[in-house]
Amino acid sequence: MKPKLLLFAFLLILLNPSFAQNEDTLNTIIENKPLNEKVNAPFKSTRVIMSHSIQMVKPGVLDFLILHRFGNVNRGLYEFFGLDQATFRLAFDYGITKDLTIGIGRSSYKKELDGFLKYRIIQQETGQNALPISMVVVGGITLNTLRFADPARKNYFSSRLGYYAQVLAGRKFSEAFSLQLMPTIVHQNLVTNSKDPNDLFAAGIGGRIKLSKRISLNADYYYVINKNEQLENFHNPLSIGFDIETGGHVFQLHFTNAIGMNERVFLTETINDWADGDIQFGFNISRAFQIKKKRN
Amino acid sequence: MFRKNILIVAPLLFTIIVQAQDKYFTKNAKIDFFSSAPLEDIEGKNKTASAVLDIKTGSLHFSVLMQGFEFDKALMQEHFNENYLESDKFPKAEFKGSIINNVDINYQKAGTYNAKVKGTMTLHGVTKDLETTATIKVNDDNLKAESIFNLLLSDYNIKRPAVVKDKISNTIKVTIDAKLDPLKN
Numbered sequence: 001m002k003p004k005l006l007l008f009a010f011l012l013i014l015l016n017p018s019f020a021q022n023e024d025t026l027n028t029i030i031e032n033k034p035l036n037e038k039v040n041a042p043f044k045s046t047r048v049i050m051s052h053s054i055q056m057v058k059p060g061v062l063d064f065l066i067l068h069r070f071g072n073v074n075r076g077l078y079e080f081f082g083l084d085q086a087t088f089r090l091a092f093d094y095g096i097t098k099d100l101t102i103g104i105g106r107s108s109y110k111k112e113l114d115g116f117l118k119y120r121i122i123q124q125e126t127g128q129n130a131l132p133i134s135m136v137v138v139g140g141i142t143l144n145t146l147r148f149a150d151p152a153r154k155n156y157f158s159s160r161l162g163y164y165a166q167v168l169a170g171r172k173f174s175e176a177f178s179l180q181l182m183p184t185i186v187h188q189n190l191v192t193n194s195k196d197p198n199d200l201f202a203a204g205i206g207g208r209i210k211l212s213k214r215i216s217l218n219a220d221y222y223y224v225i226n227k228n229e230q231l232e233n234f235h236n237p238l239s240i241g242f243d244i245e246t247g248g249h250v251f252q253l254h255f256t257n258a259i260g261m262n263e264r265v266f267l268t269e270t271i272n273d274w275a276d277g278d279i280q281f282g283f284n285i286s287r288a289f290q291i292k293k294k295r296n
Numbered sequence: 297m298f299r300k301n302i303l304i305v306a307p308l309l310f311t312i313i314v315q316a317q318d319k320y321f322t323k324n325a326k327i328d329f330f331s332s333a334p335l336e337d338i339e340g341k342n343k344t345a346s347a348v349l350d351i352k353t354g355s356l357h358f359s360v361l362m363q364g365f366e367f368d369k370a371l372m373q374e375h376f377n378e379n380y381l382e383s384d385k386f387p388k389a390e391f392k393g394s395i396i397n398n399v400d401i402n403y404q405k406a407g408t409y410n411a412k413v414k415g416t417m418t419l420h421g422v423t424k425d426l427e428t429t430a431t432i433k434v435n436d437d438n439l440k441a442e443s444i445f446n447l448l449l450s451d452y453n454i455k456r457p458a459v460v461k462d463k464i465s466n467t468i469k470v471t472i473d474a475k476l477d478p479l480k481n
Contacts, residue, residue: 037363040378041377041378058370058374059370061371175382175384213378213379213457214457245379246460247460248371288371290368290370290371
């Protein structure tokens with residue numbers, strides 16, 4: 001009888017909250033919270049460099065993008081190392097929700113209009129049984145508005161259209177390092193030669209390493225699987241550059257062999273080769289405007 | 297013999313019951329901060345801070361997850377977590393301290409009391425002493441604690457880059473508004 005009672009007393013001492021610190025009480029309260037936190041900001045911009053990134057435009061934010069590419073740097077002083085030639089793409093991306101972005105843009109190259117929808121299916125989390133990656137799908141359409149080369153023949157509006165679709169699967173491995181894979185398909189209604197494929201498949205990879213809180217080193221690369229055999233000197237696009245973030249702006253400065261600034265162009269028309277020094281200097285400027293305030 | 301044992305056990309049982317009524321807590325304390333700057337005001341709001349007050353000892357503990365601060369501008373929120381507070385490295389801010397004039401507060405009688413609070417504040421991985429005043433409103437079935445104090449970013453090693461140094465104030469006004477309910481085990 002007596003040992004049992006003593007044991008009971010001992011248990012009571014153990015269970016007695018006066019022996020537990022305030023801290024423990026508070027910790028228990030906090031632990032009750034769901035621990036799965038969303039992982040934000042895998043990239044500073046919604047573009048790695050050329051390609052879409054798993055970073056979404058924030059809801060209610062209008063992102064004004066100016067993408068600029070100069071000519072080839074190996075053209076020498078006469079062309080001021082390519083700076084005499086410039087092409088650009090002006091674009092607006094808008095965050096409808098935190099997981100859905102709509103964007104439109106116009107490139108000076110081929111006077112091409114493009115539009116896309118980008119939807120984040122899953123977002124990476126931390127915590128127990130957390131989703132290890134973010135997955136985003138992008139679907140885009142491009143419209144060439146150059147005058148038809150041969151107005152005499154029967155031209156169709158649909159010939160001007162191209163489409164692309166891609167899956168971005170990425171992970172922010174650490175505060176500094178993010179990586180994403182980007183299987184992509186491009187469809188062109190009209191191609192230059194009868195032997196050119198209408199459907200192109202490409203496997204892309206993109207990533208960033210943060211060098212400081214506001215500067216990161218980025219790169220993206222696409223391997224085009226069934227590249228256009230007719231375009232003998234097609235090269236896979238590779239871009240390397242820096243992101244510099246200053247509050248509402250992100251500046252991306254980079255070197256690339258890619259031609260054009262939408263997926264339809266740079267996956268089908270990149271004839272520049274890094275090995276020959278056919279690279280272009282370029283920059284993207286992203287400026288975020290908060291259009292719709294958050295509801296409180 | 298049996299009676300002797302009862303003498304040991306009964307007070308222990310009693311402390312469990314009493315203890316439960318000594319503590320007040322909340323998981324929905326409001327913590328806001330505000331910084332006035334020439335370029336734009338910076339204001340973050342958090343409605344999910346946790347707090348525990350032991351009315352017997354006056355011991356007070358606040359804890360808040362940095363990711364829970366919400367801003368009007370989404371980009372500001374991202375920069376707050378990514379660039380300034382480094383919320384992945386330092387996920388929460390904590391205050392551990394006590395009401396030093398706890399004896400002056402009659403928790404049995406409804407009314408508003410002035411409290412002097414002293415303790416340590418941990419923010420961005422830096423722990424500093426903090427002393428401030430608060431008001432405790434004793435209601436029939438809960439307590440309301442309110443306080444306003446200033447923090448200096450430089451005290452907590454929160455760096456402002458040179459380009460925005462003039463645009464972001466070093467002084468941050470923190471407002472606490474907590475309604476605490478009795479903690480039932």
